Amino acid sequence: MSQTLTTTKKPDVIVGLLVVNDTTTRVTSVTDSESLIWTPRASQAGPANVQVFVYYAIASSILSADNITFILSSGRVATVCQEFGIAGADTNSPFDSNTSMPNGSSDTLTTNSVTYSTNNPNDFLIILQGFCAEGAAGSGTPSGFTTIIGSGSAHVKSSNCASNFLQTNSFYKIVSETQSSNIVSWSFDTQNSPFAVIGDAIESAPGTLSASVTVGSNSVDVGQLTLFSCTGMGGVSPYTYFWTFGDGSSGTGSSPSHTYSDTGTMNVVCTVTDSRGSFTNSQQIVLQVYTDPSITSFTLTPASLDVGQKIAFLVSTNGGNGSLTYSYSNLPTGCSSANSSSFSCTPTSSGTYLVTVTVTDQGQETATATLQVTIAPPRVLGLPRTMGLALIFVAVLGICMVAILSVVFTLNRKKSFRIRPSSDSKSN
Numbered sequence: 381m382s383q384t385l386t387t388t389k390k391p392d393v394i395v396g397l398l399v400v401n402d403t404t405t406r407v408t409s410v411t412d413s414e415s416l417i418w419t420p421r422a423s424q425a426g427p428a429n430v431q432v433f434v435y436y437a438i439a440s441s442i443l444s445a446d447n448i449t450f451i452l453s454s455g456r457v458a459t460v461c462q463e464f465g466i467a468g469a470d471t472n473s474p475f476d477s478n479t480s481m482p483n484g485s486s487d488t489l490t491t492n493s494v495t496y497s498t499n500n501p502n503d504f505l506i507i508l509q510g511f512c513a514e515g516a517a518g519s520g521t522p523s524g525f526t527t528i529i530g531s532g533s534a535h536v537k538s539s540n541c542a543s544n545f546l547q548t549n550s551f552y553k554i555v556s557e558t559q560s561s562n563i564v565s566w567s568f569d570t571q572n573s574p575f576a577v578i579g580d581a582i583e584s585a586p587g588t589l590s591a592s593v594t595v596g597s598n599s600v601d602v603g604q605l606t607l608f609s610c611t612g613m614g615g616v617s618p619y620t621y622f623w624t625f626g627d628g629s630s631g632t633g634s635s636p637s638h639t640y641s642d643t644g645t646m647n648v649v650c651t652v653t654d655s656r657g658s659f660t661n662s663q664q665i666v667l668q669v670y671t672d673p674s675i676t677s678f679t680l681t682p683a684s685l686d687v688g689q690k691i692a693f694l695v696s697t698n699g700g701n702g703s704l705t706y707s708y709s710n711l712p713t714g715c716s717s718a719n720s721s722s723f724s725c726t727p728t729s730s731g732t733y734l735v736t737v738t739v740t741d742q743g744q745e746t747a748t749a750t751l752q753v754t755i756a757p758p759r760v761l762g763l764p765r766t767m768g769l770a771l772i773f774v775a776v777l778g779i780c781m782v783a784i785l786s787v788v789f790t791l792n793r794k795k796s797f798r799i800r801p802s803s804d805s806k807s808n
Contacts, residue, residue: 392465399510426486426576458538482580494579496559511575525551589615615654673700702742
């Protein structure tokens with residue numbers, strides 16, 4: 381039995397359907413003029429000498445009048461043959477991976493049916509049917525399916541067929557959801573015909589498999605919990621995920637977490653594998669791991685100060701992730717916190733203060749240090765308050781003494797000018 385096929389697109393999954401009005405005949409080989417490799421997909425034997433064979437091949441180029449020949453174990457049978465190409469199918473894994481497919485049925489009733497249960501959402505469903513019927517009456521079309529080749533174009537008169545004519549139908553439907561025990565039924569026009577039916581699901585060509593990786597931050601601290609996320613796209617879902625974190629450790633799952641114990645540049649790689657198992661893709665991100673921030677010194681200039689005297693705080697740090705932020709607490713009155721490693725202020729009241737600086741990095745890791753600051757009362761005449769007051773007291777006391785001595789001296793002098801020396805006077 382031979383048939384000629386011409387296609388317009390590549391690559392194609394080529395399906396060959398052969399219907400024989402005999403249940404003992406076998407297909408010994410399939411050949412074609414394009415040297416395609418033909419693989420048996422399924423067969424179904426029905427009552428009243430109806431048998432269906434399905435073969436497939438992968439055509440990587442467009443076929444131009446490819447002559448396909450089925451060699452049978454018996455030449456004394458009536459046969460009907462159909463071939464068609466399915467463009468856009470997954471030529472690497474043509475059929476749905478559900479082991480229960482294809483689904484076959486056979487009977488001598490007026491109603492056909494097949495049941496679809498598939499693993500993948502995007503399938504090209506086909507129904508291949510062979511039956512005995514009267515004339516070109518054929519059978520109805522399954523709901524939602526479209527005829528590929530109808531019985532009016534594929535039938536042959538056969539004395540071994542109960543209703544005189546051996547016929548075939550083929551239908552297709554493109555679905556976007558996984559089929560779960562989906563029963564497809566349709567009726568013959570009026571005849572109680574013997575039939576053999578095969579329903580199958582061909583996978584659509586998946587998009588290119590890719591991986592997209594995100595991380596909570598491009599830099600983290602040692603000991604900080606880091607969250608990762610990887611999303612697979614294309615291929616055939618569901619996906620599996622494998623991670624290498626750049627420090628010799630690995631993980632699985634789409635959203636793992638990891639804690640680094642060493643610093644350095646980490647090359648993090650997520651590898652996605654789709655449900656077929658042989659298609660993978662990876663994406664890498666670079667992650668910097670830092671030590672926690674630390675404060676190496678916290679100083680005050682000048683070390684001894686008084687109210688009204690300007691002071692300067694200076695913080696030196698080491699490590700940390702990215703830019704640091706600074707916060708100061710319990711500052712002297714008159715001073716306000718600043719987001720800086722150094723700042724100046726002028727205290728307005730005396731006292732002793734335990735000033736604390738907190739340093740925070742981008743990973744929210746912190747370090748603190750405390751400095752005791754003593755503010756003395758204001759200076760008098762440039763001297764400490766007690767010395768200045770004593771000096772003023774002495775000065776005032778000296779001024780008072782000078783004034784007293786001056787008064788005493790003045791009084792004594794006036795008294796000396798009033799006393800006149802005495803003398804004796806004689807009269808003649």
